[in-house]
Amino acid sequence: MRAACRAARPEQRRLGFVPTMGALHAGHISLVRAARQQCDAVAVSIFVNPTQFGPKEDFSKYPRSFERDRETLEAEGVAILFAPSTEEMYPPGATTFVAVEGLSEKLCGRSRPGHFRGVATVVAKLFNIVEPDCAFFGQKDAAQAAIIRRLVRDLDLDVEIVVCPIVREPDGLALSSRNAYLDSQQREQATVLYRSLMRVQTLADTGESDSARLIAAALEVFEQEPAVRLDYFEIVDRDTLDPVANTSQGALVAVAAFVGSTRLIDNIVLHGAG
Ligand code: PAF
Numbered sequence: 001m002r003a004a005c006r007a008a009r010p011e012q013r014r015l016g017f018v019p020t021m022g023a024l025h026a027g028h029i030s031l032v033r034a035a036r037q038q039c040d041a042v043a044v045s046i047f048v049n050p051t052q053f054g055p056k057e058d059f060s061k062y063p064r065s066f067e068r069d070r071e072t073l074e075a076e077g078v079a080i081l082f083a084p085s086t087e088e089m090y091p092p093g094a095t096t097f098v099a100v101e102g103l104s105e106k107l108c109g110r111s112r113p114g115h116f117r118g119v120a121t122v123v124a125k126l127f128n129i130v131e132p133d134c135a136f137f138g139q140k141d142a143a144q145a146a147i148i149r150r151l152v153r154d155l156d157l158d159v160e161i162v163v164c165p166i167v168r169e170p171d172g173l174a175l176s177s178r179n180a181y182l183d184s185q186q187r188e189q190a191t192v193l194y195r196s197l198m199r200v201q202t203l204a205d206t207g208e209s210d211s212a213r214l215i216a217a218a219l220e221v222f223e224q225e226p227a228v229r230l231d232y233f234e235i236v237d238r239d240t241l242d243p244v245a246n247t248s249q250g251a252l253v254a255v256a257a258f259v260g261s262t263r264l265i266d267n268i269v270l271h272g273a274g
Pocket residue numbers: 019020021047049052119122123141144
């Protein structure tokens with residue numbers, strides 16, 4: 001893989017990299033297209049990374065559609081597809097992990113212990129294998145994006161991180177491979193995440209910047225959808241992921257909730273008053 005990536009990037013040419021777990025949707029494709037626009041060649045990985053799943057999570061049932069994904073990537077002009085086996089990525093006795101301490105225990109990290117350690121480890125490994133100039137991630141996993149930015153800074157990794165906007169269904173639901181788990185009733189209920197964020201956005205647009213009041217308004221929206229179990233609704237700093245009391249300097253508004261047994265996440269960025 002390293003040899004193929006080096007060959008795809010002769011002198012002065014930029015290699016873009018999109019790491020994925022497959023089950024590709026329009027959100028992933030937007031990352032591939034951004035990579036194609038900004039780089040000379042694009043590599044994509046498909047690897048359902050076991051170390052980022054908890055023991056009771058959906059690793060074994062995570063949607064896998066390799067042939068379809070491969071065809072899609074070929075049609076999108078992706079030069080290199082890397083789909084390693086678990087044994088290749090984690091040979092017996094692999095005991096080295098990368099932990100972005102502090103950040104990894106916030107937002108999704110609080111309810112998914114070990115998740116971000118698995119993400120940081122596999123992303124660091126993939127960066128070492130692919131040696132990309134630029135790597136592309138979705139804003140939907142806002143905590144993941146903050147953790148990868150910190151990882152790159154702290155370990156002096158020579159890669160530029162590009163975070164691309166969330167792609168949504170017409171009714172606002174953020175695209176996710178896990179949306180495939182939802183039945184039609186749950187699919188409707190799932191829009192509560194976006195509706196709660198829009199409630200916050202609307203209030204913020206009218207000048208409200210008190211986080212407690214913004215969160216209270218969002219929770220009212222959730223009360224109207226009792227079948228959906230809220231995991232967290234937080235307003236935090238985009239880089240430290242620490243709660244902010246006031247959004248006047250800008251903030252990340254992040255939500256996670258269970259629709260049935262499916263855990264979905266979403267977020268918006270509030271831009272500060274300037
Ligand atoms: O965002 C994802 O799909 C995964 O967390 C990633 C970055 C591919 C690491 O496994």
